[in-house]
Amino acid sequence: MLPLSNQRSAGLAVLIGCACLTACAGSIKPALLPEKPAADALLILPGFGYSREGEQTLRSMVAAMAGEGVDLYVPTYIARSGLAQSRAKLQRFIHDHRLGKYERLHVFAFIAGAWTFNPLVETHTLPNLATVVYDRSPFQERAPRIATEKLHFLTWVRYGSPVFDVAKTPYVPLAIPDVKVALLVETKPTSFITHHEKTARSYGAFRFECDAFMQRYEDCIYVPLNHDELYNRFTDVWPELLAFIRTGRFSSGANRTPPATP
Numbered sequence: 001m002l003p004l005s006n007q008r009s010a011g012l013a014v015l016i017g018c019a020c021l022t023a024c025a026g027s028i029k030p031a032l033l034p035e036k037p038a039a040d041a042l043l044i045l046p047g048f049g050y051s052r053e054g055e056q057t058l059r060s061m062v063a064a065m066a067g068e069g070v071d072l073y074v075p076t077y078i079a080r081s082g083l084a085q086s087r088a089k090l091q092r093f094i095h096d097h098r099l100g101k102y103e104r105l106h107v108f109a110f111i112a113g114a115w116t117f118n119p120l121v122e123t124h125t126l127p128n129l130a131t132v133v134y135d136r137s138p139f140q141e142r143a144p145r146i147a148t149e150k151l152h153f154l155t156w157v158r159y160g161s162p163v164f165d166v167a168k169t170p171y172v173p174l175a176i177p178d179v180k181v182a183l184l185v186e187t188k189p190t191s192f193i194t195h196h197e198k199t200a201r202s203y204g205a206f207r208f209e210c211d212a213f214m215q216r217y218e219d220c221i222y223v224p225l226n227h228d229e230l231y232n233r234f235t236d237v238w239p240e241l242l243a244f245i246r247t248g249r250f251s252s253g254a255n256r257t258p259p260a261t262p
Contacts, residue, residue, distance in 0.1 A: 025055040028062065028074035029097055040070045040130075040245065041102040045090070045113025046231070048078070048143075048159060054231030061235060068242060070106075073097060078112060080160025083169065086112075087120040094126070104130040106245050111141055111227070115166045118174050129179050131245055136213050137186040138206040139193045140227040145203065146196045173215030180248045182219045183210055184237060187259045188226035208258035219244065221254040 025046075042065065044058065058074055065072050075093040079085035099105055105128045109117050114134050121129065144167035147155040155163050174181060185208060193200050210220035223230070223237060230237070243251045250256075 025050050025052050025076065027076045027093070028055070028058055028072055030071050030073075038066070038069045038071045039103040041099055041105050042070050042072050042241075042245070043094070043099065043105060043107045044072070044074045045077070045107065045109045045117055046074060047110035047112030048163060049110070049227055049231055050076075051231065054234070057232050057234050061238060064238075070242075070245070071102070073099065077116065078159075078162050080162070082161040083116055083165040086116045086162060090116055091120060091124055100126065100128060102128055104128055106130055107132045108135070108241060109133070110135045110230075111137065112162065112166055115169060115171065118172050122172075122175060125176075129176065131180045131182070131248070132174060133182045133184055133241055133244055134213075134215070135186065135227075135230060136183050137227055138208055138212070139189040139200065140186060142200045142203055143190070143192055143227075146192075146199050150196065150199060171214070180244070181215070181217050182244050182250065183213060183215075183217045183221070184240070185210070185213075185220065185222045185258075186225055186227055186230060187222050188224060188229070190226045190228050206262055208261065210258070218248055219250045219256075221250050221256055222258060223255070 028044075046054065055074070058072065062072050073093075075090060077086050077090040077093055079089055094100070105126055107113075107117065107129070109132060117132075144163045148164050148167040152164075187208065189197075189200075208222070210217060221240065225233060225236070240250045240254055243249065243254075
């Protein structure tokens, strides 16, 4: 086994390398916004796990989404200085790309995306906001606290302050009544959570029931993916997301049964 100082150096080198890879993950938007855009826009708000592989997956879906009359937007909005600046960047993205011109705006929010988006939209109303689907995870939502408590310096090197902000900020659910809301719940842990399983379990029991997430919802389903896989296999959940956009419900074949508590 490496001496502790060498382990830390190796870990720091890997973390910095990962930071460079993730920094290359870029925003996605239509090349040109026509004078009369499609009726629907989908704004995907990635979180800390967004990487080039995730970007490539989303880019590969642009044509299929456009074929369904949905224009895809994916901002790179997370700022090292924290959630407040992240919200400011997201607000500028929405304004600069004229997302208000669409008849209906739909949002898929990964975990950090929800912590950024919900307070923003409560103070800066989006009149065309129609649906929001939240990625929730009893496992991964403990990752910011673990990273803050166990890997504080390395987390700061990798991400800056937003992870710390998420860890210390209570989740504020969306309170806009006319927007349809759904939950898509991950049922597998990432390798990070598995590696820090003892710490994760020390925070309390994992609860998968939809009501345990303490927010309203029109529908709630479970997917056999972990947080990393959801980025890279977003094509697997797109049909369900499209069903919710179209009808306000996921498909009849979606899994609505929570897993046994691990």
